Every structure is written in C-alpha cells, then in structure tokens.
Amino acid sequence: MNYTKFKLSRDRHRKLILFDDAYQQKSHQVIAIRAFPISAADKGIALVDHQGNELMWIENLQDLPVEWRELIEEELTSRDFMPEIKKIDSLSSFITPCVWWVETNRGNTCFTLKGEEAIRRLSSLALLITDQYGVHFLIKDRTKLDHYSIKLLDRFL
Amino acid sequence: MDLTDQLFFSKGILIVSNRRLLSKMQNEEHWLSFVYQKGLELTTHDHAGVGHIELFDTQSRLAHWCYTLGKLHFVHHLVECFNQQSNFHLEGFPENLVTDSTYDEIGSTDKNSTSIEEQTSRETVSTFTLLRLWRFAKPYQGRLLIGFLLMLASTAATLVPPYLTMPLMDEVLIPYQNGYPLNVDLATFYLGGLLVAAILAWLLGWSKTYILAKVSERMGADLRITTYNHLLKLSHEYFGTKRTGDLMARIGAETDRINLFLSLHLLDFATDVIMMIMTAMILVSINPWLALVTLLPLPFIAWLIHLVRDKLRTGFEKVDRVWADVNNVLADTIPGIRVVKAFAQEEREVKRFYDVNQRNLEINDRVNKVWSLFTPTVTLLTEIGLLIVWIFGIWQVSENQITVGVLTAFLAYIGRFYLRLDSMSRIVSVTQKAAAGTKRIFEILDHVSRVPEPVKPIHSPAIQGHIELRHVGFRYGVRRITEDINLIIEPGEMIGLVGHSGSGKSTLINLICRFYDVTEGVILVDGIDIRSFPIAEYRKHIGLVLQEPFLFFGTIAENIAYGKPHATRQEIVAAARAAHAHEFILKQLHGYDSLVGERGQALSGGERQRISIARALLINPRILILDEATSSVDSQTEQEIQAALDNLVRGRTTIAIAHRLSTLRQANRLIVLDQGKIIEVGSHATLMAKRGYYYQLYLSQTGHIGVDPSLIDSNRESNQTKERI
Incomplete structure (x- = not known):
C-alpha cells in the first residue's frame, strides 16, 4: 500500500488521527485493532473509525514506515492488556470459582477463575485464562513454568 | 400381489x-x-x-x-x-x-x-457377537499371546503357596507338636518358597494386567474411532432417523463398556477358568477321593449362582434402557433450552426428567433387591461347601487316609475356589451386556450408507456448474416427496425454488447435495451422474448456506476456514470482507481469534449467517445453495446479508430457497413447486402476469399485513425496478 497519500499523527488529546490526502485532507480519529491478537499479533491490523468502519488495513506491521509503526505499536500496547503468567503462587481451592495468586510480566496479582471453561487452549502449549471480569492472562508455554505451578495448573486441564 | x-x-x-x-x-x-x-x-x-x-x-x-x-x-x-x-x-x-x-x-x-x-x-443377541470384536483384536495378536502366557504363569504362581502349606504342616509343624525338635532349615526353605512364589505372582500378575489392559484400551479406542468414522460417513437420512442421545450413548458408553469387559471381566474370567482347572488338577493329583468330594458341590453352587444371575441380567438390561432414556431427555432439552425457557416449560422438563429418574430408581431398586441377596447367598454356599470338606477331611484323617497337611492344603485351595465362583458368575451378565453393546455398535458399523461411494469414481477437479435433473423422484420411507422433476440449470444461472413448506424444495436441495440419493431418475452435473463422483470431492464444489448457520466451537477464523483448513489469513479476511463480516469481526474482543460458542451464542443471527456465508465463499464453489438463508433474520439484517449474498452468487450456479419471495429478486428463473412437482417456471414478472399459483402465493404473503394486496404488489414492483436501476 502506498502510505505517502496518508498521514498518521496524534492530536492534542493523544488520539491517533489519520489524514487522507487524496480526499481533501479529510481526517479521522482512528483506533488500531489487531485482527488476530492471539494467533498472529503483528499480522493484520485494521485502522477503524469510532463507528467501526475500516479505513485502512495493514497486512504486516513490519512493512510499515518506521514512524507509522512506532505510533501504531504505541497505540496497541496502551490498549492491549494481556498479562503473561510466569508463576502460580497459590490457589484458594481446586474447585471453581477459586482465586489464583500469580506472578505475571506486569507484576503480581490475584484473580478469580469462574469455571474450568475459562481456560482456553490456544495450542498444545499455550493457554489463555479469562478471569471473572474478562481480563485475559496468557501462559505462553505451560511446560516452561516451574514444577509447582505446572502441578497446580494440571488440576484444571 | x-x-x-x-x-x-x-x-x-x-x-x-x-x-x-x-x-x-x-x-x-x-x-x-x-x-x-x-x-x-x-x-x-x-x-x-x-x-x-x-x-x-x-x-x-x-x-x-x-x-x-x-x-x-x-x-x-x-x-x-x-x-x-x-x-x-x-x-x-x-x-x-x-x-x-x-x-x-x-x-x-x-x-x-x-x-x-x-x-x-x-x-437376537448372541454371545457370538463378541467374536466379531476379533476384527479389532487382530492387530494386537502378538501382545495378546504374550499376555495369555503371562496369565498362565501368574496363575500357576498363585497356586504354589497353598501347595507349600502341605509339607510345612506335615514335615515341620506336626512333628514339632509330636515332640520332635523344630526343623529350622526345612521351615526356612518352605517359608522362603512362599515368599518367592508371592513375589513372582505379583510380578507376573502386574505385567499381565498391564499388557492386556493396554491392548484392550487400544482396541476400545480403535472401536470408537472406527465407529465414529463410519457414522460420519453415513447418509443424512440415517441421522434423521436416530436420536442424538442414543448415538452419543452408543459411541461413548457402549464402547467404554466393551472396553471394560475386555480389559477387566474377560481377563478375570480367563484367569478364573485357568485357576480352576489347575486347582482341580492339583487336588486330584494329591488325593482323588477328597478332590471328588470337594468338587462335588461345585456344579450345584454354580447352578444356583447362575439362577440368581439370570434374574439380575434382565434387570440390568432394563437399567441400561432407562439410562438411554435419561440421556435422551438431556439431549432433547439442552439444545432446545431456548424453546423450553420461552414457553416457560422448565417445570415440565424437570418433571420429565424426574419421571425418567423415578423409573431409573424403581428399576434399580428391583435389581438391588436381588443383588443384595446375592453376595450373602454365595458366602453361605461357600461356607457349606467348606463344611462338607471339613467333615469328609476329618473323617479321612481319623481313618489315617490323609495327613493334616493335605487337609490344610485342600482347605486353602477350596477357599480360593469358591471366592472365584462369585466373580465367575458375574461374567454371564457382563458378557451379555458387552454382547448387547457390541451388537449396538455393529449395528452402526454394518449400516451401509444409503449414499454409497461410486465403484468407478469419476474425478473432476473443476466443474462448470451445469445441473440437469431428469425424471427425478424421491421417496422417504413410504412417502413420495418429489415426482418426475425435470430441470436444467445453466452454469452461472440463479434459480429460486418457491412453494409452500412441504412442497419438496428442501428435498430437491438435499438430492442435489447428495445427502440423499434419488429413488428414480438421475441428477447430472456437467452431464455426469452425480453418483459417479466421489462424495467428498463432489461436495467440495458445493457451497451451502443454511437457515440456521451452525458454528462449531472454535475461533471465528477457524469457523470461516472450516471447508478449507489450510486457508491463509489473507484468504480468510478476504472472504469475511466479501461476506460483509470483516468489520463486525473486528469489533469482537479478539477479532478473528474470538471464540464462538457451541452454537455461536455470542453472535447475533445475522452475524452468524455472514460468517457462514464467508465460509461458503472461502471454498469458492461452482454451485451455491442457499436454503432459506435470510429467513431467520430481520429485514435490516436481511439487507446486509443480501449484500453479502450478492457477492457470493456472482458467477456461480445458484439454487435458492426463500420463503420471503422478495429475497429471490435476483433469480433468473423461479421454479414453483407444489406437492413434489414443478408447476410453474419463469421470472417473477412472467409468473405474476400469468396469475397462477405463484401469483396466489405472492398475494398470500403480502396480504398477511392486512393491506390491499394489489397496492403492495405494485409498490413492490416499482421498488424492485428501482433497485434494478
């Protein structure tokens, strides 16, 4: 895609703005959305306006000009919240609902697991755990956790 | 006649x-x-x-x-x-x-x-049905043989200890009691022998159970997979006649039961039989007369046990049937939960479930009554048997015919013997159950698909999409559904099937998809009988969009790529775009990676429909079938879907069924069906001008709203012309 026709910048409210040179400098406040946030985070990113209309499709983040990529990545990281669990410290019980105390890459926290179905297998190794409020916790490779965490997790799989 | x-x-x-x-x-x-x-x-x-x-x-x-x-x-x-x-x-x-x-x-x-x-x-269920399981045992012949040999050895090992009690008694204990010094060496030798025999029996028993259980588990898995595989290849018709709960029970529970039978009961039974034969042989070799007395009550006990078992067996069969009923109620209610709730019939469903459970209880109570009597009875009979051996043994000892050691050995053997009788008798009912299960499984396996694969398949990687129906008739059971249908559909043409429900529209589509085979006549695609194409290959050319879009549990991307699992992300996105699904998918929390539930609960009807359209688009079929694709959604959504459909229809041979006649405005020709026959063919305008059946149908539809039909009619007409412009 020819990105020179467009201009991407931030406005005073730190919102992302897309200028479209071809259409008389029409500008849109846009939101960047990953189409495949779990299976391929960097492939397929859509810029949509606040009504959800797609304005631009970016096939691959790596193909973008540097300044675009930085802006979009900044935008995405500020919106994406998917802490990665590094260690499970303890559980309140093995029967759901139960509280999990975990160490993540974004600090230590606890969350409530409502049911076993909230643990979703992404692949044979990766797991996605959704807590009571819809926050997603990622386990990239469950075999790489420490022994005790694996034992705790195993009770739910 | x-x-x-x-x-x-x-x-x-x-x-x-x-x-x-x-x-x-x-x-x-x-x-x-x-x-x-x-x-x-x-x-x-x-x-x-x-x-x-x-x-x-x-x-x-x-x-x-x-x-x-x-x-x-x-x-x-x-x-x-x-x-x-x-x-x-x-x-x-x-x-x-x-x-x-x-x-x-x-x-x-x-x-x-x-x-x-x-x-x-x-x-009638015969135990010989079980022999058919040999088909699944064959791949494991070698291991089965090893298992059997181990079984022989381990049984022999367990029979050593009672034998050793004999010299231990006669050569060590009795001489000591009679005033001789204790022969420590001999005692150590025999006790050591006991220990070695025990350890050997443990080792052999463990390896035997492990090997045979492993084999039977694999046989069970093979059986399950084969059955499921066969089931999915059966025709549409088969599923129409079977209840989901029943099929689920067959593949799940029945295979499990057969598995259990093979891994546990059959193994136990074989061990018991071997043990009994060996014991009998040992007993006879020690003292034939005592052996005869010991074994005499055996047939009698066996007969009594069998009698009770017989009663139990019919009971157990009833229990099974009631279980299937319980399953059926669940399989009925849970998928239909919305209807249940909408009509506020929870109470009734609970009542239904309660009733089935009550029946379950009743039957179980009856079985348990006999069952509870059973174990004590066996114990009693065993005690009586022992008593007889004691009496005869003491008499023989008093006559100096046998030694105390021999009597002890006999008593030790006979204890095991009678204990085994109980588990042996269990085999009868278990075998019956397993045989019944096997029969039910083989019922599926033996069922030949009504839609058979061709003997000499014609492969055609690409088709034009020319469809011809020649004298097509179809009979479902005894009911004649369609009759002598002749129709030629040109490649790229869109036709609409119109008619009251029950007029044979869906049947015609099922025939074209080869969910059923025609009973009379022939369907030709590109001039070739569709029965000569390999089924899966043929269906790859057909895109189907159903009234109730079914989404599987998985991500949206997986659902779109269902017909083409290796589709690239670009292809999936392109298909979703064409189906006008891309933007609403982006609004989902995880975009294309969002999970959709068992029936796609989280999405609206229109959204699900557009995903299923994307699914049909992705396989890029030459023939497209729309079965009431827009009838389950409101008119706003219908417009969105219609736009998606317009993309889909382009350049493909399309057959559409629609209840809402306005949906068929793009169709080149409308085929009006009534009672399984084509009665009118033509475009909307010609059929309206003809003032025949279609005209009546159209009026009855538009008339529903209670406004003068002719008025609406002309409005619609002008709307349509506008749309065309």
Whole structure:
C-alpha cells in the first residue's frame, strides 16, 4: 500500500488521527485493532473509525514506515492488556470459582477463575485464562513454568 | 400381489400376457381375465405403505389389486409391460415379436418372506457377537499371546503357596507338636518358597494386567474411532432417523463398556477358568477321593449362582434402557433450552426428567433387591461347601487316609475356589451386556450408507456448474416427496425454488447435495451422474448456506476456514470482507481469534449467517445453495446479508430457497413447486402476469399485513425496478 497519500499523527488529546490526502485532507480519529491478537499479533491490523468502519488495513506491521509503526505499536500496547503468567503462587481451592495468586510480566496479582471453561487452549502449549471480569492472562508455554505451578495448573486441564 | 383388496395379507398373481391381463388371488377359484381393448388403462398409486393397481376402461373401474410397497419395483415393471403389450395388441404389431413378460409374483413373495424371517432370527443377541470384536483384536495378536502366557504363569504362581502349606504342616509343624525338635532349615526353605512364589505372582500378575489392559484400551479406542468414522460417513437420512442421545450413548458408553469387559471381566474370567482347572488338577493329583468330594458341590453352587444371575441380567438390561432414556431427555432439552425457557416449560422438563429418574430408581431398586441377596447367598454356599470338606477331611484323617497337611492344603485351595465362583458368575451378565453393546455398535458399523461411494469414481477437479435433473423422484420411507422433476440449470444461472413448506424444495436441495440419493431418475452435473463422483470431492464444489448457520466451537477464523483448513489469513479476511463480516469481526474482543460458542451464542443471527456465508465463499464453489438463508433474520439484517449474498452468487450456479419471495429478486428463473412437482417456471414478472399459483402465493404473503394486496404488489414492483436501476 502506498502510505505517502496518508498521514498518521496524534492530536492534542493523544488520539491517533489519520489524514487522507487524496480526499481533501479529510481526517479521522482512528483506533488500531489487531485482527488476530492471539494467533498472529503483528499480522493484520485494521485502522477503524469510532463507528467501526475500516479505513485502512495493514497486512504486516513490519512493512510499515518506521514512524507509522512506532505510533501504531504505541497505540496497541496502551490498549492491549494481556498479562503473561510466569508463576502460580497459590490457589484458594481446586474447585471453581477459586482465586489464583500469580506472578505475571506486569507484576503480581490475584484473580478469580469462574469455571474450568475459562481456560482456553490456544495450542498444545499455550493457554489463555479469562478471569471473572474478562481480563485475559496468557501462559505462553505451560511446560516452561516451574514444577509447582505446572502441578497446580494440571488440576484444571 | 400380497394383499387382498380388503387389505388382508394373502398371496395372489397378476400376469401380463400378449393378449390379456390375468389375475388370481389365493382365495379365489377362477382366474379373472381382461382382454386388451381400447381405453383399457392400468394405473398404480400408493398411500401409507400400500400400493394400489387399478384397471379402468372408459366407463368404470374393472378391477383393483393391492400390494405392499416392497413389490413396487415389480409393479412398475408390470405396468410398463401392460402398456407395451396392449399397445402392441391394439396397434396390430406382430404378436410373436414380443416375449411374454409374465412376472411370477408368488415366487418372489416367497423368497422375500423367507429372507425377512432369516433376518429376524438373527436379530437376537448372541454371545457370538463378541467374536466379531476379533476384527479389532487382530492387530494386537502378538501382545495378546504374550499376555495369555503371562496369565498362565501368574496363575500357576498363585497356586504354589497353598501347595507349600502341605509339607510345612506335615514335615515341620506336626512333628514339632509330636515332640520332635523344630526343623529350622526345612521351615526356612518352605517359608522362603512362599515368599518367592508371592513375589513372582505379583510380578507376573502386574505385567499381565498391564499388557492386556493396554491392548484392550487400544482396541476400545480403535472401536470408537472406527465407529465414529463410519457414522460420519453415513447418509443424512440415517441421522434423521436416530436420536442424538442414543448415538452419543452408543459411541461413548457402549464402547467404554466393551472396553471394560475386555480389559477387566474377560481377563478375570480367563484367569478364573485357568485357576480352576489347575486347582482341580492339583487336588486330584494329591488325593482323588477328597478332590471328588470337594468338587462335588461345585456344579450345584454354580447352578444356583447362575439362577440368581439370570434374574439380575434382565434387570440390568432394563437399567441400561432407562439410562438411554435419561440421556435422551438431556439431549432433547439442552439444545432446545431456548424453546423450553420461552414457553416457560422448565417445570415440565424437570418433571420429565424426574419421571425418567423415578423409573431409573424403581428399576434399580428391583435389581438391588436381588443383588443384595446375592453376595450373602454365595458366602453361605461357600461356607457349606467348606463344611462338607471339613467333615469328609476329618473323617479321612481319623481313618489315617490323609495327613493334616493335605487337609490344610485342600482347605486353602477350596477357599480360593469358591471366592472365584462369585466373580465367575458375574461374567454371564457382563458378557451379555458387552454382547448387547457390541451388537449396538455393529449395528452402526454394518449400516451401509444409503449414499454409497461410486465403484468407478469419476474425478473432476473443476466443474462448470451445469445441473440437469431428469425424471427425478424421491421417496422417504413410504412417502413420495418429489415426482418426475425435470430441470436444467445453466452454469452461472440463479434459480429460486418457491412453494409452500412441504412442497419438496428442501428435498430437491438435499438430492442435489447428495445427502440423499434419488429413488428414480438421475441428477447430472456437467452431464455426469452425480453418483459417479466421489462424495467428498463432489461436495467440495458445493457451497451451502443454511437457515440456521451452525458454528462449531472454535475461533471465528477457524469457523470461516472450516471447508478449507489450510486457508491463509489473507484468504480468510478476504472472504469475511466479501461476506460483509470483516468489520463486525473486528469489533469482537479478539477479532478473528474470538471464540464462538457451541452454537455461536455470542453472535447475533445475522452475524452468524455472514460468517457462514464467508465460509461458503472461502471454498469458492461452482454451485451455491442457499436454503432459506435470510429467513431467520430481520429485514435490516436481511439487507446486509443480501449484500453479502450478492457477492457470493456472482458467477456461480445458484439454487435458492426463500420463503420471503422478495429475497429471490435476483433469480433468473423461479421454479414453483407444489406437492413434489414443478408447476410453474419463469421470472417473477412472467409468473405474476400469468396469475397462477405463484401469483396466489405472492398475494398470500403480502396480504398477511392486512393491506390491499394489489397496492403492495405494485409498490413492490416499482421498488424492485428501482433497485434494478
């Protein structure tokens, strides 16, 4: 895609703005959305306006000009919240609902697991755990956790 | 003929000769004869499983015969021959040109009835059904043999300890009691022998159980996979006649039961039998007379146990059936939960479940009554058996016939013996259950798909999409659904099927998809009978969008790529875009990676429909079938779906069913069906102008809102012309 026709910048409210040179400098406040946030985070990113209309499709983040990529990545990281669990410290019980105390890459926290179905297998190794409020916790490779965490997790799989 | 005109079963014969039609029923004395003449007409029709043949002349009905539909094929042949013969006769063709086409109905009836009897006699569950499982055991022959040898060895090892008690008693304990010093060396030797035997038995028993359990687990898995695999290949029709709960129970529970039988019960039984034979042999070798007395009550006990078991068996079978009922209630209610809730029928469903459970309880109570009596009875009988051995043994010892050691050994053996009887008798009911399970599994495995794979498949990687239906007729059970349908659909043409529900629209589509096979006539795609294509290959050319889009549990991307699992992300996004699904997918929390539930609960009807359209688009089929694709959504959503459909239809042969006639505005031709027949063909405008069936249908639809139909009619017309512009 020819990105020179467009201009991407931030406005005073730190919102992302897309200028479209071809259409008389029409500008849109846009939101960047990953189409495949779990299976391929960097492939397929859509810029949509606040009504959800797609304005631009970016096939691959790596193909973008540097300044675009930085802006979009900044935008995405500020919106994406998917802490990665590094260690499970303890559980309140093995029967759901139960509280999990975990160490993540974004600090230590606890969350409530409502049911076993909230643990979703992404692949044979990766797991996605959704807590009571819809926050997603990622386990990239469950075999790489420490022994005790694996034992705790195993009770739910 | 196998029915009288009063519909009683009887045999009869109907003969077409070159001059006349002859008939005689079993109870009639004379032949009826009808000489060919002008205006004579033989017709056949059927209703509710009974076929009627009627002979008319120009004024009245001359005769009437009835038959069961099994003879349909013969009757068609008969009527054909009749027409041929009477034509020849009337038009004066030389008679000797035609061979007599008599049809020996009675002969064929006999043959049919015997074959039916054979089938019913085979229906009873026999334990021999279990032998059919050998098919699944064959790959594991080697391991099974090793397991069997280990079993022999381990059983032998367990029989050593009682044997050792004999010298231990006679050579160590009794001499000591009689004042001799304790022979420590001998005692250590025998006790060591006991320990070694125990350890050996443990080791052998463990490896035997491990190997055989492993094999049987694999056999069970093979059985399950084979059955499931076969089940999915069966025709659409099969699923229509079976209940989900039943099929689920068969593949889940039944295979598990067979598995359990193989891994546990059969193993135990074999061990027991081997052990009994070995024990009997040992006993006889020690002292034949005592052995005889010991073994004497055995057949009696076995018979008693068997008696009780018999009672239990029928009980257990009932328990199984009730379990299937419980499953069926669940399988009914849970998928239909919205209906249940909407009609506030939770109470009723709970009641239904309660009733089934109550039955379950009742039957279990009855079984348990016998069951609770059983174990104590076996114990009692065992004690009595022991008592007899004691009495005879003490007498023999007092007569100096045997030593105390021999008696101890006998008592040790016999204890094991009787204990085993109980578990042995269990095998009867378990075997019955497993045999019943095997039969139910093989019922699935033996069921030949009504839609068979072709013997000589014609491969065609690409098709044009030219469809031709020639004299297509279809019969579901005894009901005739479509009749003599002739239709040619050009590549790229879109046709709409119109008609009241039950007019055969869906059947026609099922036939084109080859969910069913035609009973008469032929369907040709690109001039080739669709029955000569490999089924899966043929269906790859067909995109199907259903009224109720079914989404599987998985991500949206996986659902779109269902028909083409290796589609790239670009392809998936492109398909979603074309189906107008891309933007709403982006609004989902995880975009294309969002999970959709068992029935896609989280998405609206229109959204699910657009995903299923994307699914059809992705496989890029030449033939597209829309089965009421827009009838489950509101008109706003319908417009969105319509836009998506317009992308889909382009350049493909499309067959659409729609209840809402406005949906078919793009169709090149409309086919109006009524009672399984095509009654009108043409575009919307021509059919409206014709003022026939379609016109009535259109009016009845638009008239529903209670406004003057003609007004709406003209409005719609002008709307449509606007849309076209």
